[in-house]
Structure formats: structure tokens, C-alpha cells
Amino acid sequence: MAAIEMKHIDKVYDDGFHAVKDVNIDVQDGEFIILVGPSGCGKSTLLRMIVGLEDISSGDMVIGGKRVNDLAPRDRNLSMVFQNYALYPHLSVYENIAFPLRLQKMDGAQVDQKVREASALLELDEHLERRPANLSGGQRQRVAMGRAIVRDADVFLFDEPLSNLDAKLRGQMRAEISRLQKRLGITTVYVTHDQVEAMTLGDRVAVLKRGVLQQLATPRELYENPGNLFVAGFIGSPPMNFVPATVTGDGVELPFGTVTLPDEKAKAVEGKDLLIAGIRPEHFEDASLLDENQRASGSSFRQKVDVVEWLGNETYAYIPFEAPPEVQQQLEQLEKDLDGESMRTQVVIALDGASRIKEGDEAEIHIDATKMHLFDPATGENLTVDLDNAGIVPANEASREEVPA
Amino acid sequence: MKGKMGIQHWLGFAVILVWCLLPVVWIISLSFKSEAETTSGSPQFLPKEPTLDNYREILKDSDFTHALINSFGISLIATFLSVVLATLAAYAIARLDFRGKKLVLSLALAIAMFPVVSLVGPLFDMWRTVHLFNTWPGLIIPYMSFTLPLAIWTLAAFFREIPWEMEQAAQVDGATSWQAFRKVIVPLAAPGVFTAAILTFFFAWNEFVLAISLTSTTDARTVPAQMSFFVGPDPFNPPYSQLATASVIVTIPVIVIVLLFQRRIVAGLTSGAVKG
Numbered sequence: 010m011a012a013i014e015m016k017h018i019d020k021v022y023d024d025g026f027h028a029v030k031d032v033n034i035d036v037q038d039g040e041f042i043i044l045v046g047p048s049g050c051g052k053s054t055l056l057r058m059i060v061g062l063e064d065i066s067s068g069d070m071v072i073g074g075k076r077v078n079d080l081a082p083r084d085r086n087l088s089m090v091f092q093n094y095a096l097y098p099h100l101s102v103y104e105n106i107a108f109p110l111r112l113q114k115m116d117g118a119q120v121d122q123k124v125r126e127a128s129a130l131l132e133l134d135e136h137l138e139r140r141p142a143n144l145s146g147g148q149r150q151r152v153a154m155g156r157a158i159v160r161d162a163d164v165f166l167f168d169e170p171l172s173n174l175d176a177k178l179r180g181q182m183r184a185e186i187s188r189l190q191k192r193l194g195i196t197t198v199y200v201t202h203d204q205v206e207a208m209t210l211g212d213r214v215a216v217l218k219r220g221v222l223q224q225l226a227t228p229r230e231l232y233e234n235p236g237n238l239f240v241a242g243f244i245g246s247p248p249m250n251f252v253p254a255t256v257t258g259d260g261v262e263l264p265f266g267t268v269t270l271p272d273e274k275a276k277a278v279e280g281k282d283l284l285i286a287g288i289r290p291e292h293f294e295d296a297s298l299l300d301e302n303q304r305a306s307g308s309s310f311r312q313k314v315d316v317v318e319w320l321g322n323e324t325y326a327y328i329p330f331e332a333p334p335e336v337q338q339q340l341e342q343l344e345k346d347l348d349g350e351s352m353r354t355q356v357v358i359a360l361d362g363a364s365r366i367k368e369g370d371e372a373e374i375h376i377d378a379t380k381m382h383l384f385d386p387a388t389g390e391n392l393t394v395d396l397d398n399a400g401i402v403p404a405n406e407a408s409r410e411e412v413p414a
Numbered sequence: 415m416k417g418k419m420g421i422q423h424w425l426g427f428a429v430i431l432v433w434c435l436l437p438v439v440w441i442i443s444l445s446f447k448s449e450a451e452t453t454s455g456s457p458q459f460l461p462k463e464p465t466l467d468n469y470r471e472i473l474k475d476s477d478f479t480h481a482l483i484n485s486f487g488i489s490l491i492a493t494f495l496s497v498v499l500a501t502l503a504a505y506a507i508a509r510l511d512f513r514g515k516k517l518v519l520s521l522a523l524a525i526a527m528f529p530v531v532s533l534v535g536p537l538f539d540m541w542r543t544v545h546l547f548n549t550w551p552g553l554i555i556p557y558m559s560f561t562l563p564l565a566i567w568t569l570a571a572f573f574r575e576i577p578w579e580m581e582q583a584a585q586v587d588g589a590t591s592w593q594a595f596r597k598v599i600v601p602l603a604a605p606g607v608f609t610a611a612i613l614t615f616f617f618a619w620n621e622f623v624l625a626i627s628l629t630s631t632t633d634a635r636t637v638p639a640q641m642s643f644f645v646g647p648d649p650f651n652p653p654y655s656q657l658a659t660a661s662v663i664v665t666i667p668v669i670v671i672v673l674l675f676q677r678r679i680v681a682g683l684t685s686g687a688v689k690g
Contacts (some may be wrong), residue, residue: 095577
């Protein structure tokens with residue numbers, strides 16, 4: 010059991026690539042923290058620096074109050090589950106799990122007891138004598154976890170442990186990992202590129218982009234108060250819609266019409282001109298399904314619906330729009346950062362499953378303006394963020410500190 | 415493979431089988447013939463009166479048994495040292511990035527291509543000066559240097575196939591680099607280690623040129639060299655049955671070793687380590 014403090018961690022590879030830039034993360038004792046970001050964002054590198062498989066270029070890595078920068082992996086007492094499991098193929102499942110204990114020269118009876126405990130917890134009892142080669146993906150995954158938990162490690166580290174499993178199994182194992190972590194109460198750092206895993210598993214989530222920490226917050230904070238355009242686009246599925254917005258007095262003009270902003274948001278963007286508005290798909294609704302009260306909290310507009318996908322419980326509707334070049338450019342860059350394809354500019358709207366809107370219909374759509382965020386198109390900064398409920402946003406911390414000076 | 419194998423396939427097999435095994439069968443057959451039979455004008459394929467006399471006699475021959483002991487000793491020691499050194503060297507080559515890595519590899523290959531015969535002269539002089547002539551080390555050292563390159567190349571290829579994560583996992587699990595190497599990497603590279611061992615053993619076991627040139631007595635002479643001294647009393651009638659018997663006896667260990675290890679070579683041990 011231990012807390013992890015990462016202080017100004019930097020990683021520069023021999024070829025000059027700056028993989029991790031000045032990352033500060035405090036992981037509380039017993040906390041489940043997720044490092045998430047698109048490929049190449051430095052999340053795995055950061056994890057490997059925690060475990061000691063990668064040297065730290067500068068900064069301090071403090072685990073359980075001890076600076077571990079110069080310690081070998083085996084002296085850090087951490088356990089790790091690798092992306093491809095890294096089971097020892099020449100050993101049985103039993104010996105795979107027992108491996109760390111054997112290295113500690115633990116006596117046979119104790120090893121046996123610990124291995125049996127772990128295998129019971131992971132329901133591996135009937136597979137103990139088998140070889141990893143004869144196991145299914147999910148079973149291998151469990152063996153890898155067994156090897157991690159059998160030792161009383163201070164911290165668990167997971168490096169994209171579910172990315173090799175199929176969708177159904179992934180869901181099950183996700184719940185399994187969550188249950189296990191709650192039960193054992195051990196500090197856990199989990200790397201993933203999947204925002205669903207990040208949202209469902211983490212006590213707090215650290216979003217990284219190109220080696221820079223973007224925001225460190227609870228899943229709810231990330232979802233409701235993303236610190237910048239990148240986080241907003243990364244968290245949520247289907248992703249947040251970004252549309253150009255021109256500030257007009259107490260509201261903003263969107264490609265579909267003018268939306269009146271609540272006071273505090275209007276104040277935050279006062280004097281700005283062209284912005285990017287971020288609206289989550291579920292903050293749109295088919296106006297015909299709303300009552301008077303609900304209609305009051307936003308604006309409605311009529312728009313032709315391009316494509317409709319009915320999923321039963323909800324309906325996705327797509328509405329294309331035109332964006333001015335400045336916004337277009339920023340959105341394209343964002344797509345690239347998110348590992349996506351640069352697609353046509355359109356908004357995705359999640360409507361109630363009861364909605365009867367059909368393809369090609371001109372429908373009345375309602376926007377909930379209280380949930381809307383406005384981003385600076387040049388910096389990507391969220392101008393309407395509620396900083397008290399947004400966890401840690403390093404970019405804003407920096408600017409906050411600069412103000413009084 | 416589709417369908418049953420036709421008659422022509424079996425015929426082909428039979429031809430190849432006869433082609434390959436006929437000389438072997440001939441030697442075995444010879445070893446059971448009495449000397450009188452082999453020297454008679456018109457020998458036949460199978461022995462008229464099969465006898466074990468040749469075997470009895472040759473095992474009583476102290477020169478031959480000495481040579482057999484030398485062969486075993488020298489081959490096993492050369493194999494062991496060669497494999498141990500090659501394993502360490504190949505691991506370094508596969509895992510570490512150091513200056514001159516390419517040079518080491520190409521130098522090793524160059525040595526393997528060097529004709530053995532061209533070294534006999536210089537080695538003879540050298541060994542005489544340093545008193546290694548006609549000793550076990552005098553043969554073990556050149557055998558090692560000729561088999562190391564091949565062993566290093568084979569093993570380096572095996573080590574490269576083993577995912578890095580295996581060692582990293584071991585290190586995180588609390589192993590030192592040496593423990594990770596010994597408990598995880600070497601067992602995984604076992605097929606490679608056995609392959610290298612067998613190749614090395616065969617080379618040392620069958621080698622003739624160095625064995626005959628760098629020895630003078632049965633102190634260090636190996637079986638292939640010793641066999642050239644089976645001349646018998648009549649220079650025009652070499653003791654064919656004796657020679658054949660010696661050949662059969664030296665071949666037995668080779669066959670036993672191959673049978674023992676072939677399963678280990680074939681088994682791909684790394685399967686199941688990582689998601690395939």
C-alpha cells in the first residue's frame with residue numbers, strides 16, 4: 010500500500026523524442042487512477058517509468074514516501090499486468106502465479122496457500138496445472154492478474170490489459186478488475202486508450218496528450234467540465250459536438266440559430282468573437298417530446314436531419330453544417346490528436362428512442378444551453394469551465410499562478 | 415495434404431529410403447561378418463554366419479576404448495563450453511545495443527567459413543610450443559572456436575524471438591537480470607540451446623582432420639582418427655569388418671542423442687507466452 014507522487018516527470022528518449030513533459034500526478038493511497046490518451050501520448054511510458062522499466066530523464070518519482078528514480082524494478086515492490094500478459098509459457102498456471110513468491114524464496118506451504126487464494130479469487134482453480142498456451146484470452150488475462158496480486162505489492166500497474174480481448178469479455182474483465190481493486194484496496198495505476206474503461210474504472214482519470222497532462226479529475230468532472238477542447242473531444246461516446254459560435258450580446262450564434270446563454274457563461278465569453286461551442290449529443294432533444302418547462306432552459310431551431318440511426322433506447326441523428334476556416338482547421342487538428350479521421354463537419358444528436366424523426370425530415374431540435382461549453386479556437390481552452398469542479402487542469406493552474414505575480 | 419497418398423508417392427519413398435539406408439545397412443551387415451568372409455573373393459550382402467566376434471574384439475581393444483572415451487570427453491566438454499559461451503554471447507547480441515555488435519557477428523561468421531585444414535599447420539606448431547599437443551584441451555579449444563559461430567547465430571535468432579516483456583515481467587516480479595535470464599529466457603530458448611548443442615556435438619564427434627593432426631597417441635586421439643589406424647597385418651586387406659564395427663559403434667551415440675532431443679527441438683516453447 011502506498012501513495013505515488015510524480016513530480017515534474019520528464020522523459021526524453023535518446024533520439025531526442027520528448028515523450029513525457031513535466032507531468033505532476035499525486036496518486037492517493039488506495040486510489041484507482043487511469044492514464045488515458047490516444048496512442049503516442051506517453052501514458053505507457055509514464056507507467057513504465059513508475060515500474061522502473063524506463064529511466065526517468067528528470068523529476069522525482071516518489072512511491073510510499075521513498076524516491077525510487079534509481080531503484081531497479083524488483084526493488085520497487087510493484088506488480089504489473091502487461092498488455093500481452095507476458096506469461097511464462099514454460100511454466101504451468103500454478104508456477105506462473107507462484108513465480109514472484111519463488112523468487113522471494115518463500116517456503117512451499119506458504120506459496121501454496123497464497124497461490125490457492127489468488128486462484129480462488131480469480132476462479133482459476135481448475136486450470137492450475139495447465140500451460141498458458143492452452144488457455145483462452147480471458148483465462149490468460151486472469152493468470153496475469155493472479156501473478157500480480159499474489160505478491161503483496163504496494164501498487165498494481167495495468168498496461169492496457171483488456172485491449173487484446175473481444176468486446177464481451179472486455180466488459181466482464183473490466184467489472185472483474187474493478188471488483189478486485191475495491192476488494193484489495195491497493196493503489197492502482199491503469200493505462201488505457203479506451204475512454205469507456207477510463208470512465209468506468211477510475212476514481213480519477215489523467216488525460217494526456219503528446220506527453221502533456223491535460224486534466225486530472227474524476228470521470229464526472231471530466232465529462233461535465235472538460236478543461237479544454239482535447240479533453241472534451243476525448244471523453245464521451247459519441248463524442249462532444251463542436252460547432253462554430255459567434256458571440257452576440259447575451260448569446261451565441263450557431264450554424265443552426267442563436268442560443269441564449271446563462272449569465273455566468275455569457276460573462277465568461279464577453280468581448281470574444283468567434284468561438285467553438287461544445288455540446289454533448291444528449292444535450293440536444295427532439296423539441297416535440299419536451300414539456301414547456303424543459304423547453305425554457307435553452308433554445309430550439311429547425312433543421313433538416315441527414316441520417317438517423319435508431320438504436321431502440323435512443324436515436325442518433327446527424328446534421329451537417331458549414332464551419333468557417335479558423336474553426337475548421339482547429340477541428341481537423343483535434344481529430345488528428347484524437348487519432349480520428351478528419352470527417353465532414355456534422356453534429357451527432359442523441360434523441361429519445363421515442364422520437365419519430367425520420368431521415369430527411371425538417372425537425373425542431375432543442376439545445377440545453379446550460380450544459381454547453383465554449384472553447385477558444387486558438388488555444389482550445391475551455392472558457393466556460395467551472396474550475397471548482399474540474400479537478401486539476403495544469404494549463405489553467407499555470408495561468409492562475411501567473412495572474413497575481 | 416489432400417487425399418490419400420498414391421502408389422507413386424510410396425514408390426518414391428522406397429527409392430529414397432533404399433538410396434539413403436543401403437550404405438548403412440551394408441556397414442551393419444559387414445560388422446556381423448567374420449574376417450574370413452570379408453576377405454573372400456565374392457562377398458554377399460547378408461552375413462553367411464552372423465557373428466558378434468567383431469564387437470567382442472573391438473571392445474577388448476584398449477586403443478579403441480581409449481579413443482571412445484576421448485571422443486566422449488572431448489565432444490561433451492567442447493559442446494558444454496561452446497553452448498554456455500554461445501548462450502551468453504547470443505543473449506548480449508540479441509538484447510544489448512553495443513558498439514561493434516555487427517563486427518562480432520560478421521567475424522563469427524567469417525570464422526565459421528574458414529577452412530579447418532588451413533589451421534592445422536599453425537595450430538600444430540602452437541600447441542607443441544604451449545604443450546597442448548596431444549591433450550584434450552588441444553582439441554577442445556579448436557572445436558569450440560569452430561562451433562561457436564554457428565551456435566551464436568542459432569541462439570541469437572532464438573533470443574530475438576522471445577518477447578522483451580518476458581524479461582520485464584520477470585524483473586517486475588522481483589527477479590534480478592541474471593534470474594530473469596536463467597529462469598525465463600534460457601528455458602524459453604531451450605529448443606535453440608538443444609539445436610546448438612547437437613550441432614556442436616556432431617561437429618566434435620565426427621571431426622577428423624584436427625583429431626589426426628593434433629594427436630600422437632591414444633591420450634587424446636578420438637574415434638574417427640583412431641579408425642585410420644585399423645590397418646591390420648596385411649596392408650592390401652584392411653580389416654573391413656572391424657572398421658564397420660567401429661563405425662556402427664560411433665554412430666550409436668549420435669542416433670541416441672538425436673532421438674532424445676528431437677522432440678525438444680521441434681516443440682515451439684514460446685507459444686502461449688503472449689496473445690498470438
